[in-house]
Amino acid sequence: MADLIIRPATEADLPAVGSVTVEAYRVDGFLDGTDDYADHLADAASRFRDAELLVAVDGASGEVLGSVTVVLPGTHYAEISRQGELEFRMLAVAASARGRGVGEALVRAVLERARAAGVPHVVLSSSEKMLAAHRLYERLGFTRLPERDWAPLPGVNLVAYAYGMPL
Template identity: 40%
Template sequence: MVIRPVRPDEYETAGALVASAYRELLQDALDDGYADHIRNVRWRAERSDVYVAASDERLLGCVTYVADISSPLAEGLLAGEAEIRMLAVDPDSQGLGVGRALAAHCIELARQQGAVAVFLHSTAEMQIARHIYQSLGFVRTPQRDDEPDPGVLLLGFRLEF
């Protein structure tokens, strides 16, 4: 498996992968508007860094790395922090270490660029992601939780270097 930047000819496939991972988790709670948003890898890749995990050209997972607060994708970031967003692994390839490897890749990028910390939002449903983040050293930052829409609670997690 390699982790590398997504190519433009993979935007559709990577987007479908992210949507299918979120659909599997959220099922009927994933509304069409949000599904379209998370499928839109092109939009994210043109404004931040999108990485894929691939094996023999088959995409296994995808993650968006936000380098700093200046990105339009920065969500609740503070100066000096980088961010992980939209981590997703193809449901057929889950449980093999792909998600952990993608998250670790982003942490390494942040470390190399001299970030003071990595921040991210997750949700209560995302138990597996939470396990990965906490085992990589992220701690809950409840003071940075957010509720962008009524009933949608985003939980803050932060890894300080």
């Protein structure tokens, strides 16, 4: 997508990042009106402070079209990463930007971050219900990592994926 820019988020982006993230999860049916996870997704300021937050913006308008949170093992947002791995979380694309390659561009930016840092593996957890995301990950070369599947809450099953890169 020629008019798409992937860059680190700025403080000015944070309200849009929170809104886009909640919207993406809600549109896909992963949130309901009583889900406390929506508050967690909306809190882009914490992700900005405690992790690396990347945004995809429209090159012409500057509109935030998506975001992803990049984390290191042992940090606040890390869930399954170990030494020698980079992890990403909360990949989200605005409903209006679906089908434009935004999600793929964000994942490729994470892979590039890992390469640049000399980190050979990228991992993630995803709800077992996020089938469209799983297709994207597999198309980009991620493989299932079933030994790290887990459930943060009863009935919330997360599947793990890994990408291994030659250094």
